[in-house]
Structures are given as structure tokens and as C-alpha cells.
Amino acid sequence: MASRRPKLAVWKFSSCDGCQLSLLACEDELLAIADAVEIAYFLEASRAEVAGPYDISLVEGSITTPQEAERIRRVRAQSRMLITIGACATTGGIQALKNLRPLDDLVRAVYAHPEYIDSLATSTPVLDHVRVDFELHGCPINKYQLLEVLSATLNGRRPNVPTYSQCIECKLSGTVCVMVSQGKACLGPVTQAGCGNLCPTCDRGCFGCFGPVETANTQALSARLKALGMDQRELQHYYRLFTNNAPAFREASETHD
Amino acid sequence: MPDTLLISTEALQGLLDALIAKGYQPVGPRLERGAIVYETLSAASDLPRGYLDEQGGGHYRLSKADPSSPETAGIFRYAVGPQSWKGFLFPSRQSLWRARRTETGFAFEPETDDAPAYAFLGARPCELAAMRIQDRVFQEGPYVDRGYAERRARAFVVAVNCTRAGGTCFCASMGTGPRAEDGFDLCLTELLDADDHAFLVEIGSASGRALMELVRHRTATPEEIERGRRAITDAAEQMGRRMPPDAAAILASNPEHPRWDQVAQRCLSCANCTLVCPTCFCSRVEDTTSLDGVEAARHRQWDSCFTLDFSYIHGGPVRRETAARYRHWITHKLSTWHAQFGTSGCTGCGRCITWCPVGIDITEEVAAIQATERAEPLGDE
Numbered sequence: 177m178a179s180r181r182p183k184l185a186v187w188k189f190s191s192c193d194g195c196q197l198s199l200l201a202c203e204d205e206l207l208a209i210a211d212a213v214e215i216a217y218f219l220e221a222s223r224a225e226v227a228g229p230y231d232i233s234l235v236e237g238s239i240t241t242p243q244e245a246e247r248i249r250r251v252r253a254q255s256r257m258l259i260t261i262g263a264c265a266t267t268g269g270i271q272a273l274k275n276l277r278p279l280d281d282l283v284r285a286v287y288a289h290p291e292y293i294d295s296l297a298t299s300t301p302v303l304d305h306v307r308v309d310f311e312l313h314g315c316p317i318n319k320y321q322l323l324e325v326l327s328a329t330l331n332g333r334r335p336n337v338p339t340y341s342q343c344i345e346c347k348l349s350g351t352v353c354v355m356v357s358q359g360k361a362c363l364g365p366v367t368q369a370g371c372g373n374l375c376p377t378c379d380r381g382c383f384g385c386f387g388p389v390e391t392a393n394t395q396a397l398s399a400r401l402k403a404l405g406m407d408q409r410e411l412q413h414y415y416r417l418f419t420n421n422a423p424a425f426r427e428a429s430e431t432h433d
Numbered sequence: 434m435p436d437t438l439l440i441s442t443e444a445l446q447g448l449l450d451a452l453i454a455k456g457y458q459p460v461g462p463r464l465e466r467g468a469i470v471y472e473t474l475s476a477a478s479d480l481p482r483g484y485l486d487e488q489g490g491g492h493y494r495l496s497k498a499d500p501s502s503p504e505t506a507g508i509f510r511y512a513v514g515p516q517s518w519k520g521f522l523f524p525s526r527q528s529l530w531r532a533r534r535t536e537t538g539f540a541f542e543p544e545t546d547d548a549p550a551y552a553f554l555g556a557r558p559c560e561l562a563a564m565r566i567q568d569r570v571f572q573e574g575p576y577v578d579r580g581y582a583e584r585r586a587r588a589f590v591v592a593v594n595c596t597r598a599g600g601t602c603f604c605a606s607m608g609t610g611p612r613a614e615d616g617f618d619l620c621l622t623e624l625l626d627a628d629d630h631a632f633l634v635e636i637g638s639a640s641g642r643a644l645m646e647l648v649r650h651r652t653a654t655p656e657e658i659e660r661g662r663r664a665i666t667d668a669a670e671q672m673g674r675r676m677p678p679d680a681a682a683i684l685a686s687n688p689e690h691p692r693w694d695q696v697a698q699r700c701l702s703c704a705n706c707t708l709v710c711p712t713c714f715c716s717r718v719e720d721t722t723s724l725d726g727v728e729a730a731r732h733r734q735w736d737s738c739f740t741l742d743f744s745y746i747h748g749g750p751v752r753r754e755t756a757a758r759y760r761h762w763i764t765h766k767l768s769t770w771h772a773q774f775g776t777s778g779c780t781g782c783g784r785c786i787t788w789c790p791v792g793i794d795i796t797e798e799v800a801a802i803q804a805t806e807r808a809e810p811l812g813d814e
């Protein structure tokens with residue numbers, strides 16, 4: 177019996193497309209991906225659409241409208257494995273900042289014709305709506321982690337995607353700690369690894385793009401950041417970046433209200 | 434050739450040339466983004482000159498010495514930085530083997546180790562002690578880590594005695610420094626004052642002696658040897674921290690001490706302390722496959738007992754609470770390591786204090802437990 181290539185679909189919800197583009201950015205590996213799976217639905221790459229069901233669905237974006245809340249259920253129903261990719265899909269994304277204020281106020285402040293806007297009061301991760309088989313974090317995701325998740329899924333093994341701190345990535349690559357050696361603020365100790373150590377290697381502290389680490393002690397880090405000179409407001413803004421709605425960061429930002 | 438020689442600062446270049454001529458790749462201190470790190474040296478001028486370090490809990494700064502002071506010419510006047518020689522002998526990431534699917538199964542290809550013969554220039558006494566401790570772990574037990582053993586056997590060690598203590602050093606109380614007694618091929622002591630700058634060279638091995646045949650030197654005078662001895666004593670006296678001598682027993686008898694929860698409030702479980710520690714040896718092993726499932730590979734990378742995965746067994750991690758993880762790390766370093774390897778796992782280098790982002794201090798934690806261990810049993814407070 178000729179084995180059928182698994183069907184892959186890529187879905188977009190409220191997001192910037194950056195995570196889907198990570199798949200296209202797999203330039204050298206793209207042919208191997210196309211060999212290993214049938215790319216059945218991926219509007220960013222091709223207008224061809226193959227009907228479901230799909231073996232693997234990659235879902236980018238958060239749920240911010242009633243239509244999206246409906247559509248994610250249909251995607252789930254057609255997908256054997258549903259993998260969310262990126263900060264929007266896994267935490268609600270930067271747009272989850274809207275969760276902090278009444279929707280009407282925001283809509284009136286931003287749009288000339290608020291009556292055209294049909295939005296939910298919150299931006300939420302996909303996991304709040306449907307069952308998710310694997311969450312891949314990052315803003316954007318790391319293409320090597322995406323390849324690892326695909327390869328693990330296709331070969332029936334667990335992906336090697338660490339849930340430990342960004343600090344471990346610094347130490348593995350020999351990056352000198354910017355917080356200790358320069359007194360710069362860094363969210364690395366409470367942030368999950370995955371970016372390949374981007375900011376500390378550019379002499380900047382981590383912005384928390386990969387969301388909270390497995391056991392984030394934000395209180396201890398906040399105390400340190402204060403000692404390094406951050407005030408309440410700066411601290412609050414620091415936790416309110418791309419993964420602001422992840423519970424550990426949301427709670428940390430609320431304590432600095 | 435006598436056992437203690439004197440070389441000029443210019444002869445450091447001769448020393449490097451001799452090492453290169455003998456086929457070694459010299460590695461030593463270099464300045465990178467505000468810290469002293471260990472990297473390949475191509476010339477003696479790569480060595481940072483006139484830098485002094487300032488270290489404390491969660492704090493590290495390098496500064497240029499005042500140009501009018503003799504320090505401005507100093508080469509080894511800073512203490513250890515964030516990295517250690519562990520990175521060369523036990524690399525942070527390593528490929529162990531690769532395999533390809535064949536008609537009948539898998540064909541395995543072990544990785545070949547292409548690491549050069551390193552010459553470690555500037556290994557401090559606490560770092561020699563750390564190498565001896567890792568020797569016990571990796572090559573003196575029943576299972577030898579072949580890669581480590583080969584890299585270690587090939588390495589040439591030029592040690593440097595410490596003549597100025599770093600702010601978090603406590604090697605004197607661990608008996609590992611600031612003077613190196615053995616474990617080197619050559620050992621330098623920097624002699625530095627207003628009108629003289631030179632290095633004493635102690636010979637520690639036959640290969641060290643052979644190397645010095647190639648380097649311009651003369652016999653050191655008793656006065657010069659005495660100056661070196663005094664400079665090292667100064668470093669010992671500068672140390673502001675010490676480890677209580679009975680740390681092993683204190684930790685062994687206090688597994689339920691309330692201090693564990695207190696330190697867990699401050700600890701980020703970020704793992705920096707374990708990864709900068711020159712003796713921590715834990716690793717995780719990961720298997721990967723190619724997308725088509727034709728190739729597989731196994732890698733090893735540093736791990737830490739501060740990650741949840743580390744204690745994961747069927748059903749979940751054993752050490753869920755940060756208190757349990759911190760207790761595990763400090764108890765392993767200072768107490769259970771003795772039973773396991775016949776030595777402490779701590780050399781007193783101070784890295785875990787300096788590079789802990791929140792400045793948790795291993796000596797202070799032991800002292801705090803010691804100060805209160807005779808308190809009433811838990812529950813009666």
C-alpha cells in the first residue's frame with residue numbers, strides 16, 4: 177500500500193503573519209517539508225486549497241472576533257493534530273493589551289466608525305477555545321523549533337522544545353549576562369528559551385517573546401529590576417509586551433498597577 | 434634547570450610561540466563585551482592589560498586601572514570571569530552519534546572528536562581544583578567519558594597564581610587557592626610594582642620543563658620568589674567570604690530547615706549558578722530525526738538540576754518546588770558530593786554568587802542555616 181503523505185494546513189487568526197512566514201523562511205528545508213507533507217492549505221504560499229480533514233494544522237493568531245471563535249472550532253474538527261504557533265496563538269499576543277480596558281472605549285478611540293467593528297472583548301489564546309496538541313511559543317517562532325516540531329510529529333516522537341529559562345541559552349552559547357555585567361534589565365530568567373539567545377547576544381535584555389518559563393518567579397525578578405532602577409510603571413510595561421496575557425506575566429504586571 | 438624561573442613580560446609572546454610550535458592551540462583570557470572570557474589567543478597582545486574586576490552578588494564590572502598606577506600594566510589582576518575551562522573539556526553542546534536508515538536497520542556513525550590539543554593559559558588555582566574534581570567525575574570512576582579523557586590528556590596547563598582576590602572569591606576557605614600547589618605544567622606568578630613587571634615560572638611537569646627550553650628565562654632570585662609569595666598572601670587576606678568548614682554536615686542535618694523556603698522566594702530557578710559552576714557536570718541527551726525519518730542524531734548538552742525536566746520521572750518532576758531544587762543543588766555541591774566523589778563539589782571560585790542574577794550567595798545560605806540550626810525543631814517556633 178502506497179503511504180499517503182500527511183496533509184498539512186496552515187491557518188491564520190488575529191496575527192501579523194510573521195510565524196507563518198517562519199515556515200517560508202525555512203528556505204533550505206522547504207523542499208524537504210514539501211516532500212514529507214502535502215501542503216494542503218497555506219494561503220500565504222499558494223492559492224490551491226485541498227479540502228480537509230488535515231493530519232497537521234498549524235494555527236497562527238489569537239481569537240479576537242466572534243467569527244474567529246467559530247472558525248477555530250471548525251479547524252479543530254478537521255484536524256488530527258492541532259499545533260498553535262507563536263505568541264498570539266499561545267498567549268493572545270500583543271493585541272491582548274485590549275483585555276485591560278473596556279472594549280467600547282478602545283473602539284471609540286481608534287475607529288472613525290465604531291459601528292463597523294464586531295469584536296470580542298478579549299484577545300485569547302487558541303487553547304482557551306479548543307483542545308491543542310502542542311503549543312510552540314515565540315514572537316515570532318524559531319524556524320528550527322518549527323522544523324523540530326514537524327519532524328517529531330511526522331516521526332512519532334516528542335519534540336525537543338525546552339521549557340527552561342533563556343538564561344540557559346545564554347550560558348550554552350557563552351553569552352555574557354547583560355544584567356550582571358552591565359546592569360541592564362532582562363526578562364530572561366522568567367522567560368522560556370527558544371529564540372537562540374537573540375537579544376543578549378546583541379547586548380540587550382530579553383523582552384519575553386517566548387512567554388513565561390516553566391516556573392517563573394516574577395516577584396524575585398521584579399525586586400531585582402527595581403534595584404537596578406526600574407520604577408513601577410516601567411516594570412508594568414516590561415511585563416506587558418508580546419506575551420502580556422500569559423498568566424505569569426499578566427499577574428506580574430497587575431502587581432505593579 | 435631550576436624549578437623556579439623568571440621571565441619578562443615580553444617573554445609571554447615567546448611562551449605562546451613555544452606552545453604553538455609544540456602543536457598546542459593556546460586559549461586564554463580575552464576581553465569580550467565587558468567581561469573576561471576564555472578564547473583562542475594568537476598573540477600575547479590579545480591578553481587584556483590593565484583591567485581590574487569588581488564582583489559582588491549578581492554584579493560584575495571591569496574597569497581600566499588608573500594610568501598612573503602600576504596596575505595599568507597588570508595582565509592577570511582580575512579574578513575568574515563567567516566562563517571556565519569546563520567549556521573546552523566538557524563542551525556545552527556535543528553531537529554523540531548519527532545514524533542512517535538502511536535496508537536492514539540503522540547504520541551508526543560515532544562522532545569523531547576534532548578538538549585540538551589546548552594550552553590553557555591563565556588557569557587559576559580554583560580552576561585547577563575544578564579540573565581535578567571533574568576528572569573524578571568523568572574519568573576516574575567505573576565509566577570513563579572518552580571525549581573528556583582525551584581532551585584532558587592532550588591539554589597543557591599554564592596556571593596563574595592569584596595576586597588579587599575577586600569580590601566573591603572564597604578559595605582560601607576551600608583549600609584550593611590562591612596558590613596552585615600542583616595540577617599544572619607551568620605556573621606563573623605576576624610580579625608587579627612601580628619599577629618592575631615580570632613573571633615567576635614554576636615548573637610542574639616534564640613537558641613544562643621541555644617547553645621552557647624554548648623560552649628566554651633566567652633563574653629567579655630568593656627575593657623574587659619571596660615577592661611572589663607575599664603577593665599571593667595578599668590575595669588570601671583580601672577574601673571577604675569564607676565557607677564554614679563543616680558545611681557538609683550542616684546541610685546534611687537540615688533538610689527541613691525554614692531557610693529553604695526563604696531562599697526559594699528569591700531564587701529564579703534560572704540555572705545560571707549551575708552552568709557557571711566549573712564542577713557541575715550534568716547533561717541532557719536529545720535525539721532528533723530528519724523530516725523524512727532517514728537520519729537520526731543524538732546530542733548532549735549541559736543541563737541543570739534547576740530545570741523541571743531534570744527530575745522528571747514517570748508521573749512528573751520530583752523536585753517541583755524551587756526550595757527542593759535549591760536545596761538539591763547546594764546539598765549536592767557541598768555535602769553529598771563527598772560521598773559520591775570523595776571531595777567537595779565546590780572550589781570557592783565565587784562564580785555562582787557573581788552570576789546569579791539576584792545575587793544568592795552560597796556561603797551566606799550555609800551560614801544562615803548554621804546560625805539557626807540549633808533552634809527549636811520546626812513547628813515549635
Ligand code: SF4
Pocket residue numbers: 342343344346347352353354355356362363364365376381382705790
Ligand atoms: S542576559 Fe538575561 S537571559 Fe542571559 S543570563 Fe543574563 S539574565 Fe539570563
Ligand code: SF4
Pocket residue numbers: 699700701702703704705706707739788789790791792793
Ligand atoms: S541561585 Fe541564583 S543563579 Fe541559581 S537558580 Fe537561583 S536565581 Fe538562578
Ligand code: SF4
Pocket residue numbers: 706709710711712766778779780781782783784785786795
Ligand atoms: S559552587 Fe559556586 S563557588 Fe563553588 S565551585 Fe561552583 S560556582 Fe564556584
Ligand code: SF4
Pocket residue numbers: 707712713714715736737738739761762763765766
Ligand atoms: S548541583 Fe545540580 S547541576 Fe550541579 S552537578 Fe549537582 S545535580 Fe548536577
